[in-house]
Amino acid sequence: MSEVSLFDPVRNGLDKNFRLTNCTKLKGCGCKVPQEDLMKLLEGLGQPDGEGMGIGLDSCVMKTKIKGVFLIQTTDFFYPLVNDPYMQGKIACANVLSDLYAMGVEHCDNMLMLLGVSSQLSKKEKDVVTPLIIKGFNDLCIEAGTSCNGGQTVINPWFIIGGVASAVTMKEKFIMPDQAIAGDxxxxxxxxxxxxxxxxxxxxxxxxxxxxxxxxxxxxxxxxxxxxxxxxxxxxxxxxxxxxxxxxxxxxxxxxxxxxxxxxxxxxxxxxxxxxxxxxxxxxxxxxxxxxxxxxxxxxxxxxxxxxxxxxxxxxxxxxxxxxxxxxxxxxxxxxxxxxxxxxxxxxxxxxxxxxxxxxxxxxxxxxx
Structure with missing residues (x-):
């Protein structure tokens, strides 16, 4: 591993006081709806029939119409929590992929990017920051052995960055999270x-x-x-x-x-x-x-x-x-x-x-x- 050159606003043509984290009042996954409230809100949404897993843990696990083939899918997004836009993009990508990894899924077949560009930023700030966030997200996709092939971009009061991760796999390639026994x-x-x-x-x-x-x-x-x-x-x-x-x-x-x-x-x-x-x-x-x-x-x-x-x-x-x-x-x-x-x-x-x-x-x- 080697040291990384961190983001310098001045070197990128921005005011020395520019901070990406000022584009939000909440940070990272601290923006989540409280767990108990979320479970109540999600009551009534469907669960898969038979094998698979729906709402409640990290990814949904769904049987496809192809025998023995499953779709593992997840989504996540949040607000900036570090001031380096490139690193923020990498963190967002890593965060989405973790839900697949928690299922023991080593590969991701496709990533979609979700990006809300903050309306608080000047045109110059948008032109500098947004490409760096996208590059960080895409570079970590490549490191993970996948690629980003679409998504959605909007204007939003606060910066939002996240994505959707999907894997198509056989049953032996993922691990259901329900097998604990006493002594583990x-x-x-x-x-x-x-x-x-x-x-x-x-x-x-x-x-x-x-x-x-x-x-x-x-x-x-x-x-x-x-x-x-x-x-x-x-x-x-x-x-x-x-x-x-x-x-x-x-x-x-x-x-x-x-x-x-x-x-x-x-x-x-x-x-x-x-x-x-x-x-x-x-x-x-x-x-x-x-x-x-x-x-x-x-x-x-x-x-x-x-x-x-x-x-x-x-x-x-x-x-x-x-x-x-x-x-x-x-x-x-x-x-x-x-x-x-x-x-x-x-x-x-x-x-x-x-x-x-x-x-x-x-x-x-x-x-x-």
Missing amino acids: VLVLTKPLGTQIAVNAHQWIETQQWEEFESLVTKEQIKSAYLAAMYSMARLNKTGAKLMHKYGAHGATDVTGFGILGHIQNLARAQKESVSFVIHSLPILDHMDVVASKAADNGLNFKLREGFSAETSGGLVVILSKDKAELFCKEIEEIDKVPAWIIGDVVPGSREASISPDMKVINVLHNNTL
Whole structure:
């Protein structure tokens, strides 16, 4: 991996104070409708007959009219959360593809791009920023082994970037997320704390920074921001591939509902009467203390409670205990980043919780891509 040259507004002919994140008041997957509200809104929508999966988890799994062939499909979009337009495009693409990877689907047959160009921008800003976002999205499509072949572009008050990912595959090429058994463990493939990092990075240019400067330095915040950005732009493709190699019993990806929100959803889908207990939370270094101080000031990200929104987060993979460490080791060998065993599958009533003895794992920053 090598250092990336980040976006400089002045070098691109824009005002030195231009910030892409000023084009929205919500960031990334923090824009999601709350989980309980969403489930109520979606009541009554159809579910597939027989094999397959409809609304509720990461992707829909639908039988096609061709015997033995399934369509795996998902969509996602959100608002800017980093100031580098190119990296924002990559993050949006990685986020959409993660829903396929959570099903153990290693390939994507087609991507559609959804783009809302902010009406707040001047013509010059649109002409500079929009092509970079598109290029970032398309470059990560190529890295993932797919291509973008259409979509929709509109004018919108806030910038929107996302897409639709589709894969046509046979049953043995995807893994349904409902096979957990007592004694399994949960593995997480990316650290938490991205939403705190991108917010804190914006605070260092405001008076709000005074509330945090005794706890953390601007350099530490900038390092965490870069680590979050690179993590969000990294594909979960390796995890999807290794799910097959190590016989995963299911997975989900971590986005706007927070790690506990997504694991609760995963628990409800299980065939066996089991529950999930989280015993460790890997968090980007310094973000735990920033989140704690923010909560004292009335802005509670609920990081330790498991409900802090993440964008393009890692996979939570259900694995047998004897294979989990091998999975983590191979992820690190291939992607040069760690993965962690964070929880246990126990007999229960399809619920998820965080252990009272939960420990925080401080994840040091690897600011390369």
